[in-house]
Every structure is written in structure tokens, then in C-alpha cells.
Amino acid sequence: MKSTSIAFLVLLARAACWGADSTASLFQQGVEAYRAGDYVRASTDFHKAAARRPASGTLQNFGNAQWQQGETGRAILAWEQALWLDPFNRSARGNLRFARRTAQLDAPDLAWYEVVSSWLPVNSWAWIAGLSFWLAIAMTMLPSIFRWRKAAWQQAGAALGLAIFLLSVPAHLGVDCRSRIGFVLQKETSLRLTPTDEAQVITRLPSGEPGRFERMRGRFVLIRTGRSLGWVQQDEFGLTCPNN
Amino acid sequence: MSLMLSQPRIDVESPVVPEVSFDPPVVRPGQESIYRVAFNALDESIAWPDKIPAPPALSVQPGGHAQMLSLGGPTPVFLPRTGFNYHVRASGTGQFTIPAFTVNVYGKAVTVPAAQLLVETTPTNGPALPQQLGLEVAQANLFVGQAVWVTVTCPGFPAPLLQGTTPVQLMGSGFIIDQSAFRQRHEARPRFLTGGQGVVLVFETFLTPIASGKLTVFAQGFIGARPPGPLIITGPSFSSAAQPQYTLLDSDPLNLTVRPLPAEGRLPGFTGAVGAYGIDSPEISTNQGRVGEPLKLTVRVRGEGDLARLVAPPPPKTREWQILPATPDNMPPQFIQLQGFTTLQFTLIPLSDHVRGTPPIPFSSFNPDRAAYEDLTIPSVPVTVQSGSIPADLQVLLHANAADADEEKEPVLSGLAATPGLVAGSLVPLQRQIWYPLVQLAPGAAFLALWGWDRRRRFPQEHSDILLRKRARRALRREWRALQKAARTGDSARFASASVSAMRVACAPHFPAEPRALVGSDVLALLPETERSGRTGQVVRRFFTAADDSRFAPAPSQSLQILELKPELEQVLHELEARL
Numbered sequence: 027m028k029s030t031s032i033a034f035l036v037l038l039a040r041a042a043c044w045g046a047d048s049t050a051s052l053f054q055q056g057v058e059a060y061r062a063g064d065y066v067r068a069s070t071d072f073h074k075a076a077a078r079r080p081a082s083g084t085l086q087n088f089g090n091a092q093w094q095q096g097e098t099g100r101a102i103l104a105w106e107q108a109l110w111l112d113p114f115n116r117s118a119r120g121n122l123r124f125a126r127r128t129a130q131l132d133a134p135d136l137a138w139y140e141v142v143s144s145w146l147p148v149n150s151w152a153w154i155a156g157l158s159f160w161l162a163i164a165m166t167m168l169p170s171i172f173r174w175r176k177a178a179w180q181q182a183g184a185a186l187g188l189a190i191f192l193l194s195v196p197a198h199l200g201v202d203c204r205s206r207i208g209f210v211l212q213k214e215t216s217l218r219l220t221p222t223d224e225a226q227v228i229t230r231l232p233s234g235e236p237g238r239f240e241r242m243r244g245r246f247v248l249i250r251t252g253r254s255l256g257w258v259q260q261d262e263f264g265l266t267c268p269n270n
Numbered sequence: 271m272s273l274m275l276s277q278p279r280i281d282v283e284s285p286v287v288p289e290v291s292f293d294p295p296v297v298r299p300g301q302e303s304i305y306r307v308a309f310n311a312l313d314e315s316i317a318w319p320d321k322i323p324a325p326p327a328l329s330v331q332p333g334g335h336a337q338m339l340s341l342g343g344p345t346p347v348f349l350p351r352t353g354f355n356y357h358v359r360a361s362g363t364g365q366f367t368i369p370a371f372t373v374n375v376y377g378k379a380v381t382v383p384a385a386q387l388l389v390e391t392t393p394t395n396g397p398a399l400p401q402q403l404g405l406e407v408a409q410a411n412l413f414v415g416q417a418v419w420v421t422v423t424c425p426g427f428p429a430p431l432l433q434g435t436t437p438v439q440l441m442g443s444g445f446i447i448d449q450s451a452f453r454q455r456h457e458a459r460p461r462f463l464t465g466g467q468g469v470v471l472v473f474e475t476f477l478t479p480i481a482s483g484k485l486t487v488f489a490q491g492f493i494g495a496r497p498p499g500p501l502i503i504t505g506p507s508f509s510s511a512a513q514p515q516y517t518l519l520d521s522d523p524l525n526l527t528v529r530p531l532p533a534e535g536r537l538p539g540f541t542g543a544v545g546a547y548g549i550d551s552p553e554i555s556t557n558q559g560r561v562g563e564p565l566k567l568t569v570r571v572r573g574e575g576d577l578a579r580l581v582a583p584p585p586p587k588t589r590e591w592q593i594l595p596a597t598p599d600n601m602p603p604q605f606i607q608l609q610g611f612t613t614l615q616f617t618l619i620p621l622s623d624h625v626r627g628t629p630p631i632p633f634s635s636f637n638p639d640r641a642a643y644e645d646l647t648i649p650s651v652p653v654t655v656q657s658g659s660i661p662a663d664l665q666v667l668l669h670a671n672a673a674d675a676d677e678e679k680e681p682v683l684s685g686l687a688a689t690p691g692l693v694a695g696s697l698v699p700l701q702r703q704i705w706y707p708l709v710q711l712a713p714g715a716a717f718l719a720l721w722g723w724d725r726r727r728r729f730p731q732e733h734s735d736i737l738l739r740k741r742a743r744r745a746l747r748r749e750w751r752a753l754q755k756a757a758r759t760g761d762s763a764r765f766a767s768a769s770v771s772a773m774r775v776a777c778a779p780h781f782p783a784e785p786r787a788l789v790g791s792d793v794l795a796l797l798p799e800t801e802r803s804g805r806t807g808q809v810v811r812r813f814f815t816a817a818d819d820s821r822f823a824p825a826p827s828q829s830l831q832i833l834e835l836k837p838e839l840e841q842v843l844h845e846l847e848a849r850l
Contacts, residue, residue, distance in 0.1 A: 053690050060686055063529055075690070083691030090686060094530060112692035117684035124681035147692060152700035160713045167717055171724045201699050269698045
């Protein structure tokens with residue numbers, strides 16, 4: 027029984043290592059293809075690597091490969107996703123500025139709590155909120171449970187934890203709202219009045235135009251852009267957080 | 271408007287006569303012949319079919335398609351001419367006919383007559399080649415933005431005539447042609463079939479690819495030849511006899527492979543200059559200046575490339591200089607290309623007397639031969655600036671410059687990330703994943719367990735009477751078992767002692783007191799008044815007396831009567847237990 031468990035754990039560890047090696051190999055292949063000017067191959071490799079293990083650098087490189095192929099919308103989406111995971115990625119931020127300046131596109135308008143949420147990696151807010159909340163609870167409960175002598179540092183710790191937790195609440199709201207931001211992927215995408223193929227076209231959106239996901243109906247998505255509200259086909263709009 | 275009205279009209283009223291021919295009409299198997307159709311009509315008026323009715327044995331590839339206007343007629347009018355070329359090959363011998371077919375021209379049906387191509391292994395009149403333009407390019411593997419000379423040759427006409435200001439067109443997509451750089455010359459070249467030298471007309475221009483990938487380009491143009499014989503004009507009129515016969519010629523398509531410029535290694539000041547460039551030492555109008563006085567900085571850029579289209583680098587922003595964008599070279603493009611250099615002239619205005627030289631102006635180009643960017647930064651030139659009063663308008667510039675200098679740099683596409691960077695399990699944030707609330711429940715459960723444990727621990731301390739009663743019940747049961755054991759063995763002394771102990775422990779929590787400190791009256795005090803003075807009281811007293819007797823008497827009596835009181839004792843103990 028014991029040997030079976032150990033064998034199972036070894037197998038699990040090897041599977042995890044193989045997955046990491048495979049992703050690293052794909053990343054390296056993508057880099058080599060990009061340097062050789064084979065941007066289609068580089069895109070495929072970076073896309074596969076990002077699908078297996080989303081990483082800021084992989085998404086940045088995927089955006090570069092897409093940009094080299096003239097896929098402005100997909101490049102901007104990839105760089106936004108790179109920043110979504112790691113807002114300290116200066117290259118991805120610079121690429122977004124470069125792309126938007128080149129393609130004459132606007133960045134999404136962010137509310138103050140969305141700006142706050144973009145200061146740190148998206149997953150860090152969850153850890154901060156969890157740790158600060160339980161720190162406040164621990165600092166409040168543990169002295170009394172273990173009959174420690176009341177001390178100022180315990181109260182300061184509880185206050186600090188509670189304050190951090192309360193301050194992270196707007197960031198959580200911002201993360202939730204930002205996860206609904208997406209980008210038009212195709213050039214001259216039709217923004218329709220109704221979710222039908224025969225619908226009246228309100229306007230044509232350029233590739234890379236930002237929009238906010240409102241709801242879905244069939245294979246159409248209702249989005250709100252800076253100027254209008256309308257429906258686009260699902261495959262013409264990519265969300266920063268794709269599982270919305 | 272008057273200029274427009276003074277122009278000759280376009281002849282759209284003459285009957286439309288299509289001309290059809292194979293050039294040459296007799297070829298060997300696999301040799302190319304050109305099927306030409308020409309109309310004396312405007313291109314827009316011809317509803318030309320997408321596919322011509324060629325026999326399946328003929329391989330047909332579309333070629334040139336163009337329109338021209340030539341001045342002619344008794345009263346000067348523009349005569350339209352539209353041509354369609356197809357490159358035709360037959361792998362086998364025989365006579366192939368493209369049958370007559372109907373085309374709508376000016377809304378009327380016009381029949382294009384049939385044309386025949388004879389394919390023979392050995393043509394009777396010897397080998398013949400079609401009238402074609404030649405297309406040559408200096409290099410077929412290019413980078414985006416790399417200008418390359420394209421040469422179009424027009425052989426076979428003893429006296430070729432050109433139509434329009436741009437005699438030939440280069441057709442295709444993904445590139446631009448510098449019309450201003452067109453140059454032409456006559457050249458003697460060997461004739462391919464007949465031998466000897468023949469005069470050909472050579473056109474040269476720059477082609478600049480603007481898209482990467484595989485590009486296809488071909489040349490086309492109307493080339494005319496004046497009919498032989500003397501031309502005598504006796505009055506102020508046009509002679510139709512002098513009109514040359516224009517034929518649409520085209521070239522075989524040429525494939526170009528175009529690579530994008532690499533993002534890596536891009537240097538500051540790159541404005542799209544692709545070619546082998548170099549700069550001469552910059553020259554400044556004067557090395558002695560005053561604050562606010564403009565200086566001219568001139569620099570020559572030499573090299574192989576489209577010098578006429580070279581874009582000067584943007585002027586850098588500094589606190590101490592106001593630099594105006596460079597003025598382009600005013601020379602015609604052809605002269606710039608001939609002289610082999612272009613001149614960039616910057617105007618610099620010193621805003622401070624602290625400067626000791628002009629600021630370096632970042633500039634770079636991409637060298638396609640080395641496939642690398644090259645630094646062409648215009649170096650600093652020493653100057654001495656004396657103090658002076660800065661005009662009010664320059665004061666404004668000074669402040670603007672100070673602000674601009676702090677602006678962030680022009681963004682450029684970054685290189686690749688060397689490592690995957692910060693990794694996440696998913697793009698979906700943690701708080702949206704199902705396991706996150708479950709993980710948050712773990713410390714919650716731990717704290718709840720701690721709280722429960724603490725509460726349980728504190729309960730006896732906060733409710734000592736319950737604890738005493740609980741202990742008393744436990745002790746009562748223990749003594750009860752002892753007295754029963756004594757009763758079974760007939761040990762009356764031990765029975766009495768255990769009975770008293772049982773009554774004491776059952777009564778102790780009510781006072782509260784140490785059980786051993788209680789006496790019979792304390793037990794009786796807990797019994798109702800009626801029982802206290804009745805039989806129950808007597809039983810309690812007997813037991814206490816017997817216990818005292820067995821403990822303190824010099825010779826304890828072994829009375830077995832006390833054992834007979836067991837049922838009454840148990841009744842008392844039950845009553846006391848019920849009160850706990």
C-alpha cells in the first residue's frame with residue numbers, strides 16, 4: 027500500500043515536470059521561430075504554451091508574433107492579458123502604447139477602482155484579502171483563546187489586517203469589472219443593432235477597439251464601446267478573462 | 271472649367287471594332303503565345319467576361335489589361351483603346367481556336383472574332399517570339415521598405431513610341447512605385463533569335479515593397495510603332511495615316527520575397543530608411559552664436575537606396591536647444607539619385623549660453639545586406655554661444671521644451687521576453703475559482719474549532735456548581751457501589767461508612783462544603799420536614815451513629831441490623847441524587 031502511494035506520487039511529480047518541460051520547450055521553439063521570421067509558427071507555439079500555463083512573458087511574445095502578422099486586435103488582447111497577470115511587465119505596457127499609437131486606438135476607460143486593481147497582479151488581491159481578513163480575525167481571537175496578555179501590537183495587527191481587507195474590496199470590484207473588458211479581434215467588425223445576421227449595422231469597429239461585455243445571446247455578444255452599444259459575433263470579440 | 275471644355279472630346283461614337291490576334295500565331299509545343307484582344311472603346315464600357323471560351327487543351331493565364339487615349343482623327347479627338355492580354359500555351363501540336371464570343375460594349379453586343387493558334391513541332395517560318403516587355407529586378411529577396419531598381423525593356427520595335435507620361439505600369443499589390451524616379455534610355459542589346467544588335471527602350475524606376483510575403487509584379491504598357499513611309503502634313507490638321515498602331519504589351523510576372531524588418535536591434539531615430547547609407551561630417555553655419563540666434567546644421571546622407579524618399583530623423587527635445595524639423599532636399603528626385611546623396615538641414619536655436627555643442631541627433635537605417643540596423647547618429651558639432659536676450663516667443667519655446675524633455679520616449683515594439691515570466695494557473699482570477707472559497711473555509715473552520723475548544727474549556731470555570739454536582743453524582747455512584755459491595759459481604763462497619771460517605775457527597779454541593787465536613791444534621795436539613803422527623807430521619811441518624819461507632823468506639827459493635835436498613839438507605843440516596 028505504502029509503495030503504491032509512493033509510486034503514485036512519483037508518477038504525479040513526473041507528470042507535473044513533463045508539463046513544465048513541455049511548456050518551456052514550446053516557449054523556446056516560439057522564440058526561435060520568431061527570430062527566424064516565422065511568425066505563424068511562433069504564434070502557434072506561444073499560444074499553445076500560454077494555453078497550458080498562462081504566463082506574462084509568453085503572452086507578451088504571443089502579442090508580438092500576432093502584431094508581426096498584422097493581427098492588431100489579437101496582439102492588443104494578448105498584451106492586455108500579459109498585464110492582467112503581471113502589471114509590472116513594462117515591455118507589454120510599452121507595446122500596448124506603441125500599438126495604440128500606431129493603430130490610432132484608445133485604451134479602455136477605467137474607473138478609479140479598476141485603476142486600483144491594475145496596480146498589482148490580478149491574483150494577488152485574492153491573497154491579500156484572504157490573508158488580511160484572517161490576520162484580523164486571528165489577532166482578535168487568538169489572545170483571548172490562548173489567554174495571552176493583551177498587547178498593543180495585537181490590536182495594531184488586527185486593525186492593520188482589517189484596514190488592508192477593507193482597502194482591497196474596491197480592487198476586487200475592479201478585478202471583476204476589468205474581467206469584462208475585451209477587444210475587437212477582426213478588422214471592420216460590424217456592430218449590430220440586434221443579435222442577428224441580418225441586423226442593421228450601427229458602425230464598424232476597428233481591430234483592437236476596447237469594449238465591455240454585457241451579455242450573450244446565441245453566438246452574439248452585447249458589448250458597450252466608448253461610443254455605442256451593440257452586438258458583435260462571439261468570435262470577433264476576445265475577453266481579457268476568457269471564461270466569463 | 272474653360273480648360274476642361276477646351277479639351278478634345280473622347281470618341282465614344284465610332285463603331286466598336288475588336289481586334290484579335292495570337293502573337294506569334296505559330297508556336298512550338300510548350301512555347302508561349304499571347305492572345306490579344308483590343309477595342310477602340312473605353313475600359314469602363316466593356317463588360318469583359320471573367321473567363322474566355324478557350325479550348326481545354328490550351329493553358330490560359332490572364333496578363334495585362336489597360337486603357338489608353340491617343341489624340342487623332344480629322345478633328346482632334348481622344349481615341350480610346352483598351353487591351354486584354356492572355357498568355358497561352360499548348361503542350362501538344364495542332365490547330366487551336368478560341369471561338370468567337372460576344373461582349374457588351376456601350377450596352378451593345380459586340381462579337382469578338384475567333385482566333386487560331388497553330389502549334390507545330392517545326393514552324394514553317396522559323397521560330398518566333400511574342401512581342402513582350404522584359405522585366406528585371408536587381409534583387410528578388412527584399413526587406414519591407416527596401417527600394418530596388420526595376421528595369422523594363424521594350425524590345426522588337428525599330429522606333430518605339432510611348433503613350434502618356436508614365437510609359438509603363440508595374441502591376442501588382444504590396445509595393446509602391448516612385449513615378450518621379452522614372453528614367454528611360456535607348457540601349458543596343460543583342461537580338462535573341464535573329465542575332466545582331468537591336469535598339470531597345472529601357473525604363474528604370476524604384477520599387478519599394480510595403481508588405482511582407484510573396485509579391486508578384488508584372489509590367490504592361492501600350493507601345494506603338496509609326497507606319498513606315500514619309501509623313502507630309504499640308505495643313506493644320508491631323509493625318510490619320512500618321513497615327514501609330516498601339517499594342518498592349520506585358521511582361522512575364524516576377525516573384526519577389528519580402529521579409530519584414532526585425533523588431534530586435536532597432537536603433538533610435540529609425541524613420542524607415544532601408545539601404546546602405548552613410549553620413550558625411552555635419553557642417554554648421556557658424557561656430558559662434560548668440561542665445562536665440564538660429565544656426566543651420568547641414569548633413570549629407572549618401573548611399574544606395576531611395577535617397578529622394580529618405581525621411582529625416584525627428585529633432586530631439588532638449589532643454590537647451592530648440593530644434594526645428596529638418597527641411598528636405600529641394601532637388602528633383604532624379605538629380606538626387608544621380609548625385610548620390612541628399613542633404614538634410616536642421617535649424618537649431620540655442621536657448622542657453624551654457625551649451626558647448628549641438629546635441630547629437632539620433633538617426634539610424636536598416637542595412638538589408640547585413641540584415642541589421644546601423645547607427646547614423648548625427649554627431650555633436652562644437653559651438654560657442656554667447657549670452658543674449660531671449661525674445662518673448664523663444665521664452666515660450668524654452669518652457670515648452672523643458673516640459674517636452676520630460677515626456678516619455680516614443681514607444682517602440684519591444685523584443686521578446688526571454689522567460690515566460692509570472693505564471694498563473696489560469697487567466698480567471700482566484701476569487702472566481704471554485705477552490706478559493708473552499709480554501710477560505712479552512713482557516714474559518716480552524717478558528718471555529720479553537721473557539722469551541724476554548725468555550726468548552728471555560729464552561730466548568732464559569733459554572734462551578736454544575737461541576738460540583740457532576741462530581742458529586744460520580745462520587746455518589748462510587749460510594750453506592752462500595753456500600754453494595756459491603757452489604758454483599760456483610761461488612762456492616764464498612765457498609766455504614768460507605769453509606770455515610772454516599773450521603774455526604776450527595777449533600778456537599780448544596781452547601782457547598784467538603785463532604786467529610788458534613789454531619790447528619792446537614793443531611794437531614796436537605797430532607798423535607800416530614801421525612802426529617804420520621805422514619806427517614808431515623809435511618810440517617812442510625813447510619814451516622816453506626817459510622818461514628820465503627821470509627822471512634824474502642825470496641826465497635828458488629829451489628830448486622832444496619833444492613834437491614836439498606837432499602838431505606840437507597841430510598842434516601844435516590845432522593846438525594848434527584849436533588850443534585
